[in-house]
Amino acid sequence: MNNLYTYVAIAVILLVVEGAYFRIARRLHIADIPNQRSSHHDVIVRGGGVIFALSIVLYHLFYYTHYWYFLAGLLIVATVSYWDDIHSLPDSVRLIAQTVATLLMFAELGILKPSLWWIIILGLILCVGIINAYNFMDGINGITGAYSLAVISSLAIVNYNLEFIDMSYLIVTAIGCFIFCLFNFRTKAICFAGDVGSISMALIVMFPLAKLIIQTHDFSYIVFLALYGVDTVLTIIHRIMLHENLGQAHRKHAFQILANELKIPHVAVSAGYAIVQMIISVGLIFCSNYHLLYSIIVLLILGFAYIFFMKRYYHLHEEYLQNINSLNTNNH
Numbered sequence: 001m002n003n004l005y006t007y008v009a010i011a012v013i014l015l016v017v018e019g020a021y022f023r024i025a026r027r028l029h030i031a032d033i034p035n036q037r038s039s040h041h042d043v044i045v046r047g048g049g050v051i052f053a054l055s056i057v058l059y060h061l062f063y064y065t066h067y068w069y070f071l072a073g074l075l076i077v078a079t080v081s082y083w084d085d086i087h088s089l090p091d092s093v094r095l096i097a098q099t100v101a102t103l104l105m106f107a108e109l110g111i112l113k114p115s116l117w118w119i120i121i122l123g124l125i126l127c128v129g130i131i132n133a134y135n136f137m138d139g140i141n142g143i144t145g146a147y148s149l150a151v152i153s154s155l156a157i158v159n160y161n162l163e164f165i166d167m168s169y170l171i172v173t174a175i176g177c178f179i180f181c182l183f184n185f186r187t188k189a190i191c192f193a194g195d196v197g198s199i200s201m202a203l204i205v206m207f208p209l210a211k212l213i214i215q216t217h218d219f220s221y222i223v224f225l226a227l228y229g230v231d232t233v234l235t236i237i238h239r240i241m242l243h244e245n246l247g248q249a250h251r252k253h254a255f256q257i258l259a260n261e262l263k264i265p266h267v268a269v270s271a272g273y274a275i276v277q278m279i280i281s282v283g284l285i286f287c288s289n290y291h292l293l294y295s296i297i298v299l300l301i302l303g304f305a306y307i308f309f310m311k312r313y314y315h316l317h318e319e320y321l322q323n324i325n326s327l328n329t330n331n332h
Contacts (some may be wrong), residue, residue: 003168010172015177018051022191030086032192046188047085048180049144051201052204053078055176056169067207073104074203077131081230082196091247095128101203102127109210119263127206130225133232134202135195140259142270142298144193147228148201149177150274151161154281155208156226165213174183177293182247185267201229223284224300227277231255231301238310252317254309261316 025031025045032046053074060066073205080097083089104122106112111119156170179199183190193201205225210223222229235253239246251260260270280298287294 001074002261003169003198006062006168007171010055010062010273010282011175011179013058014051014055015182018048018179018183018191021045021048021050025191026219040328045191047082047194047196048183048191048218049193049200050082051176052079052197052200054102056204059169059172061072062172063166063168065167065169067108068208069104069108070203073101073108074200076104077101077178078196078200082194083193085196092270098128098131098199099124100262102131105203105207105210108207109214111214119248123210127210130206130229131199131202133225133228133306134205135198135230136235137228137253137255137332138193138198139256140254140269141187141266142181142191143255143266143273144198145177145181146270146274147277148205149174149181150278151205151209151224152177154278154285155205155212155284157285158212158221159208162212162215177201178248185270187265187267189266219292220284220295224281225275226275226280226295226298226302230299232305233305234303252314254306257309257317261320 020286022045025047032044056071056074060068060071069297076099080089084094103112103120105127106120106123110223111123118255134144137147138292152170152174155165156167156174159167159170180191180193184193209221209224213219227272231254236246239250239252251257255269255273258264258272259266283298284291
């Protein structure tokens, strides 16, 4: 019962702070202005994802299990990302912050040792890649909150039996996601997560996932992020094939084409991504003796599905780009 009261108290604090943030952000004009890459048309408060980092701060204040190195890394990357939301920062600064945060997470996990240098290098590349993938995928209403809830729920199911992390960490994270979804998982969002939200949540999700992989020595659990991973990696490959500048803004992800060109409601696309990921994750949990085979099959199915989808619908995005170019030419 004490835990229940604590969870309610945390939810109330997050709700009040989020509401207060909206007022401050509106007064300071911290808002997202629509552009050609945007999947929205209204000016909306940016940085509502600060609630994710705040939820972990509250977890550390209310519970005896503390992950201090991880918290320090989270606060560093959240601060830098929030500043980047307000005043654009160089890529190098963001990369340094993400690297430092990841190394601090490794210190918390107990793998920051000279003898494990090759694991540290590979892990650093993978984790920074996941952080940026999470950021790339934050492009429509509700997708970050809904997808993260699916990942956290999957981790909680495994944690019920394996106890690789304090369950309250996952529950408090889920509370933060749910509160955020109240304002973002809707047809007309009140706020966007911003880089501070997507990047913070990436680190928050990676920490328990890394603990699970280290405890079980089973890398197959990375499939808990399979849908984001396939969409991100294959979109990058697609853009390379198109000889595009990878640093330039775009809206070529599958979820963006679903929402923009096919006009499927944002919340439907976001819910679809969350449901598909949840099904994939639960499948892995129940295929306990065939994790590797299951993971390979899932990645192949997602890969072929992505290719089929793009072959069938990517021409709609090309038509959109042609219309934009025609409008720009006529305006000049």
